Amino acid sequence: xxxxxxTEKIIGKATEKKAEDIIALEIGKISPIADYMIIMSGTVPVxxxxxxxxxxxxxxxxxxIPQHLEGYNEGRWIAIDYGDVMVNxxxxxxxxxxxxxxxxxxxxxxELQGV
Numbered sequence: 332x333x334x335x336x337x338t339e340k341i342i343g344k345a346t347e348k349k350a351e352d353i354i355a356l357e358i359g360k361i362s363p364i365a366d367y368m369i370i371m372s373g374t375v376p377v378x379x380x381x382x383x384x385x386x387x388x389x390x391x392x393x394x395x396i397p398q399h400l401e402g403y404n405e406g407r408w409i410a411i412d413y414g415d416v417m418v419n420x421x422x423x424x425x426x427x428x429x430x431x432x433x434x435x436x437x438x439x440x441x442e443l444q445g446v
Contacts, residue, residue, distance in 0.1 A: 332393070332395060334359075334365075334366040334367055334415035334416055335366075335367070337367075337390075337395065337413060337415070337416050338355055338366075338367040338369060338416050338441065340389075340390065340393075341369055341386055341390070341413075341416065341418055342355060342369060342443060344385055344386045344389050344390070345369070345371050345382055345385075345386060345420075347385065348378075348381055348382045348385045348386075349378075350371040350372065350373060350382050350420070351371065351372045351373070351374070351423075352370075352371060352372050352423075352426075353369065353370070353371040353443065354369070354370050354371075354432060354440060354441075354443075355367055355368070355369045355370075355440065355441040355443060356368045356369075356370070356432075356435050356438040356439070356440055356441070357438055357439045357440075357441060358417075358435055358438045359415075360438060360439060361435075361437050361438055362438075364417070365412075365414070365415055365416060365417045366415040366416065367415065367416045367417070367441070368416075368417045368419065368431070368435060368438070369416065369417070369418045369419065370419045370421070370426070370431050370432060371418075371419070371420055371421070372420070372421050372422065372423050372426050373406075373420055373421070373422065374422075374423075375406075375422070376405065376406025376407065376422065377406070379406045379407070379409050379420045379421070379422060380403060380406045380409070382409075382420050383400075383403060383409045383411060383420055386411065386418065387400075387411065390413075395413065397411045397412055397413050398412045398413065398414050399411075399412040400412070406422070407421070407422050407425045408420070408421050408422070408425050408426075408429070409421075419431060
């Protein structure tokens with residue numbers, strides 16, 4: 332699956348689970364670590380884990396397995412590594428503290444439809 336298509340699927344799954352403030356950045360234009368980075372928020376740790384679980388379960392049905400998962404137990408900042416696509420699910424206060432959008436401000440944002 333192409334990175335752009337995977338990014339759009341992840342955003343769709345996150346939207347289904349009511350993730351908030353979803354943005355996607357094309358970081359591949361400025362960094363070799365991935366092509367896209369998705370940043371979103373959940374309201375409480377149970378919500379961030381539910382978003383994570385849903386994304387992983389739904390993509391697994393299509394044969395897409397994450398390479399690495401970090402931060403799941405705490406649920407404050409969950410990072411899912413799909414190789415070409417990095418997913419970050421934050422609690423709002425943790426997102427505000429780390430400011431990944433600012434850190435990657437040179438990366439173009441994807442225009443998201445219906446989000």
